Amino acid sequence: MEFNLSAYLKEQKARVDEALERFLPQTSGLEARVVEAARYSLFAGGKRIRPILCIAAHDALKGNSPALYPVACALEMIHTYSLIHDDLPAMDNDDFRRGKPTNHKVFGEGVAILAGDLLLTYAFELIAGAATNGADASLLLEVIGLIAQAAGFRGMIGGQVIDLECENRSDVDLATIEYMHTKKTGALLTASVVSGALLGGAGDKDLERFRRYGHHFGLAFQITDDLLDLIGNFDQMGKSPGSDLQKNKKTYPALMGIEESRRAAEEHVNRAVEAIEVFGADAEPLRAIALYLLERRG
Amino acid sequence: MEFNLSAYLKEQKARVDEALERFLPQTSGLEARVVEAARYSLFAGGKRIRPILCIAAHDALKGNSPALYPVACALEMIHTYSLIHDDLPAMDNDDFRRGKPTNHKVFGEGVAILAGDLLLTYAFELIAGAATNGADASLLLEVIGLIAQAAGFRGMIGGQVIDLECENRSDVDLATIEYMHTKKTGALLTASVVSGALLGGAGDKDLERFRRYGHHFGLAFQITDDLLDLIGNFDQMGKSPGSDLQKNKKTYPALMGIEESRRAAEEHVNRAVEAIEVFGADAEPLRAIALYLLERRG
Numbered sequence: 001m002e003f004n005l006s007a008y009l010k011e012q013k014a015r016v017d018e019a020l021e022r023f024l025p026q027t028s029g030l031e032a033r034v035v036e037a038a039r040y041s042l043f044a045g046g047k048r049i050r051p052i053l054c055i056a057a058h059d060a061l062k063g064n065s066p067a068l069y070p071v072a073c074a075l076e077m078i079h080t081y082s083l084i085h086d087d088l089p090a091m092d093n094d095d096f097r098r099g100k101p102t103n104h105k106v107f108g109e110g111v112a113i114l115a116g117d118l119l120l121t122y123a124f125e126l127i128a129g130a131a132t133n134g135a136d137a138s139l140l141l142e143v144i145g146l147i148a149q150a151a152g153f154r155g156m157i158g159g160q161v162i163d164l165e166c167e168n169r170s171d172v173d174l175a176t177i178e179y180m181h182t183k184k185t186g187a188l189l190t191a192s193v194v195s196g197a198l199l200g201g202a203g204d205k206d207l208e209r210f211r212r213y214g215h216h217f218g219l220a221f222q223i224t225d226d227l228l229d230l231i232g233n234f235d236q237m238g239k240s241p242g243s244d245l246q247k248n249k250k251t252y253p254a255l256m257g258i259e260e261s262r263r264a265a266e267e268h269v270n271r272a273v274e275a276i277e278v279f280g281a282d283a284e285p286l287r288a289i290a291l292y293l294l295e296r297r298g
Numbered sequence: 299m300e301f302n303l304s305a306y307l308k309e310q311k312a313r314v315d316e317a318l319e320r321f322l323p324q325t326s327g328l329e330a331r332v333v334e335a336a337r338y339s340l341f342a343g344g345k346r347i348r349p350i351l352c353i354a355a356h357d358a359l360k361g362n363s364p365a366l367y368p369v370a371c372a373l374e375m376i377h378t379y380s381l382i383h384d385d386l387p388a389m390d391n392d393d394f395r396r397g398k399p400t401n402h403k404v405f406g407e408g409v410a411i412l413a414g415d416l417l418l419t420y421a422f423e424l425i426a427g428a429a430t431n432g433a434d435a436s437l438l439l440e441v442i443g444l445i446a447q448a449a450g451f452r453g454m455i456g457g458q459v460i461d462l463e464c465e466n467r468s469d470v471d472l473a474t475i476e477y478m479h480t481k482k483t484g485a486l487l488t489a490s491v492v493s494g495a496l497l498g499g500a501g502d503k504d505l506e507r508f509r510r511y512g513h514h515f516g517l518a519f520q521i522t523d524d525l526l527d528l529i530g531n532f533d534q535m536g537k538s539p540g541s542d543l544q545k546n547k548k549t550y551p552a553l554m555g556i557e558e559s560r561r562a563a564e565e566h567v568n569r570a571v572e573a574i575e576v577f578g579a580d581a582e583p584l585r586a587i588a589l590y591l592l593e594r595r596g
Contacts, residue, residue, distance in 0.1 A: 030477065031456030033463065038451075085415065090407030109388030110462050113411065117383065118451045120415065124422045125446035128439045137435035141426045144442065148423035153336075153416045158329030164408050165331065179328065 005288040009052065016051045017043070019069040020076065023126055037107040037115035038122075041080050045098045049289075050075040050188060053217075054196035056285040057210050060276070063200025067130035071143055071199060074123035075192050078151050081119035082188075084112055086160060124148070135199075143195045150191035159184025163249075172250045181222040182215070189221060190214030193286075212275035213286060220268035220293045223261050226251035228296060230258070269293055303586040307350065314349045315341070317367040318374065321424055335405040335413035336420075339378050343396045347587075348373040348486060351515075352494035354583040355508050358574070361498025365428035369441055369497060372421035373490045376449050379417035380486075382410055384458060422446070433497075441493045448489035457482025461547075470548045476517070483523075484516030491515070491584075507573050511584065514570035518591045521563040524549035525556065526594060567591055 020042060027035045051072035058068050087094040087102040088109060094102050104112035127144050131137050149155060162180040166172045193214040197207055230253050252261040272290045276283045318340060325333045349370035356366050385392040385400040386407060392400050402410035425442050429435050447453060460478040464470045491512040495505055528551050550559040570588045574581045 027451070029456070030460045030463070030474070031451055031481070034455060034459040035451055081415075085411055088408075088411065090411060110386075111459060113383055113386065113388060114455050114459050114462075116415075117379075117418065118455050120418055121446050121450040121455065125443055125450060128443040128446060131436060131439045131443075137439050138429060140439055141429045141435050145423055145426035145429075148419050148426060152419040152423060153325070153329055153333055157332060157412050157416050157419065158327070161332040161409060161412050162328045164412075165328070176328070183329070 003284045003288055005285070005292060008285055008288070009047075012052045012055055013048045016048045016055075016069075016072060016076065020073050023070070023073050024077075024122065033107070034111055034114045034118055037103055037111045038080075038118045040106060041084050041097075041103045041115065042077065042119065044100050046076065046080065048076055049221075050079050050192040053189065053192040053214075053286070053289070054199075056283075056289065057193045057196030058200040060279045060283040060286060061197060061200030061202055061206065062282065063196075065135060065139075065199035066133035067127070067135035067140060067143070068196070068199055070126045070130040070133075071147075071195055074126045074147065075188065075195070077119040077123040077126070078147065078156075079188060081116040081123075082151075082156055082160070084116040084119070088112065091160070091164065120151070139198060143198055146195055146198070147188075147191050150187040155183050155187030155191075156185075159187070166250055174255050177250050177252070177255060178219070181219065185222050185225075186215060186218030189218040193217070209275050209278065213272045213290070216268040216272035216275065217290055217293070220265045220272065220290065223252045223265040223268070224293050224296050226253055227258065227261055227265070266294060301582045301586055303583070303590055306583055306586070307345075310350045310353055311346045314346045314353075314367075314370060314374065318371050321368070321371050322375075322420065331405070332409055332412045332416055335401055335409050336378075336416045338404060339382050339395075339401045339413065340375065340417065342398050344374065344378065346374060347519075348377050348490040351487065351490040351512075351584070351587070352497075354581075354587065355491045355494030356498040357494075358577045358581040358584060359495060359498030359500055359504070360580065361494075363433060363437075363497035364431035365425070365433035365438060365441070366494070366497055368424045368428040368431075369445075369493055370490075372424045372445065373486065373493070375417040375421040375424070376445065376454075377486060379414040379421075380449075380454055380458070382414040382417070386410065389458070389462065418449075437496060441496055444493055444496070445486075445489050448485040453481050453485030453489075454483075457485070464548055472553050475548050475550070475553060479517065479520040480513070483520050484513060487516040487519060488512030507576065510573035511570045511588070514566040514573065515588055515591070518563045518566035518570065518588065521550045521559050521566070522591050522594045524551055525559055525563070528556070564592060 024039060024042065026032065026039060054072045054075055055068060058065060083097060084103045086092050087097055088104055095105055096102060103115055107115065124144060127140060131140055151157065159180050163184055166176065166180065190211060193210045194207060197210040202210065252264065269290050273287050276286055322337060322340065324330065324337060352370045352373055353366060356363060381395060382401045384390050385395055386402055393403055394400060401413055405413065422442060425438060429438055449455065457478050461482055464474065464478065488509060491508045492505060495508040500508065527549065550562065567588050571585050574584055
């Protein structure tokens with residue numbers, strides 16, 4: 001029977017959404033506004049790629065960790081916080097995200113900054129709390145260290161500051177762009193796969209396989225994202241096509257052309273798929289998700 | 299021999315500064331700018347109250363935890379991140395902090411937001427990493443959970459959003475102010491004491507004593523801070539006196555008068571000191587730090 005990716009993604013997304021709702025329900029105290037703001041962005045239609053990568057890697061190893069959903073949801077919270085902060089006027093200054101007004105447009109800049117802070121902080125509380133469900137404490141610390149490093153200045157935050165500094169400069173080369181993306185989007189995507197593998201019980205050799213998958217997946221993801229921005233439309237993207245170009249963002253198509261970008265995306269997808277070949281049918285979701293990048297429409 | 303608080307604070311601050319320098323040295327990569335910004339605020343003359351409370355509680359129990367300095371420094375990083383974000387134009391809009399231009403005045407708003415994010419993220423990486431020094435993994439997870447909760451929407455972030463919402467409203471009563479401060483500054487101060495006690499090996503009964511100390515210390519700290527703002531001067535505070543009043547901040551002296559505020563501060567200090575009486579001479583630093591609040595000049 002052929003693997004039905006669309007049904008798989010739908011089912012996993014529903015499970016992640018249900019867990020997110022359970023982990024971060026609306027509160028009623030005086031601080032309700034910042035929880036409302038965090039939930040606004042958390043439930044604004046994200047595809048839950050990072051949690052699903054985490055779950056798929058865990059399942060590829062036939063794992064059974066009680067910390068799986070806390071960690072998967074923490075990854076989505078960290079991703080969401082980064083979107084809220086990146087959209088701020090002082091950063092990318094975006095008014096729309098996934099077709100909806102960005103957080104600061106709805107709640108104001110002050111609350112939007114705090115909503116991002118909330119999600120980042122709560123992500124670590126959530127993972128630490130998984131110890132009470134009987135998850136292995138040393139493994140949880142390893143996962144916290146891995147995710148914090150990927151989200152921190154050697155990862156996502158480092159990538160974002162490089163992105164900020166590259167804007168309005170004309171001397172940015174492909175190596176710098178690739179370095180920036182490896183950090184800005186690649187690090188957390190890789191950490192999603194690797195943390196799932198860790199929870200699934202992976203040893204060093206397998207961890208390296210999932211790390212390689214994550215690395216190539218991240219680059220293919222970014223290249224196809226750039227292509228979508230260039231040739232997609234508002235319905236598919238929830239933002240205006242060509243908005244990267246308008247903001248003088250350095251993209252793959254701008255630097256190496258559309259055809260060469262497509263070839264590069266295909267190459268990275270192939271290498272991602274190769275990296276996890278050894279897991280056979282158990283890794284079918286990871287394989288299908290990577291191949292799907294080449295047909296993305298949103 | 300009488301306890302020399304000034305010498306104690308000086309020595310502990312030097313140790314914390316040395317550890318912070320070791321944990322977060324300047325880097326040289328493309329992301330160097332955000333590390334520079336984080337270090338600018340981290341080394342802008344903080345008194346290291348939170349790390350010192352953590353160390354003093356740990357030492358009161360004759361603890362010997364290899365995680366003490368990572369946790370103490372993580373507390374200072376979280377405190378510093380909160381100052382950077384609170385000073386932003388969208389929040390308190392402060393140009394000076396401890397007599398120096400605030401982070402966003404030097405590095406711009408975008409980098410300042412990211413520098414705060416960096417410190418928050420790195421704090422958790424630092425604690426998780428202490429496992430490699432042989433610290434107990436379950437205890438570290440408990441500390442991460444405790445600190446994340448104190449820094450999160452039920453603590454510091456919740457307090458800050460309540461503060462934001464109370465500005466320019468005239469119907470704010472003393473109970474709301476106290477609730478706000480318990481969260482905004484009290485939660486992390488209490489978590490500093492309690493995490494030190496946890497690392498020092500405290501059982502439930504002792505933890506409750508340190509929690510009570512932290513609670514009353516936090517309130518006394520806030521009241522004396524409000525009094526200083528009202529009657530201090532720029533040299534002592536590093537900011538203009540009366541700036542809370544100008545921003546229509548609700549303070550203790552504004553709500554209950556200067557004399558009544560002084561009495562309330564004294565009462566909270568006494569209760570903090572009482573809470574840790576059982577630890578005798580080993581808790582002398584904690585006792586002296588609390589009593590010192592009543593003579594604060596900065």
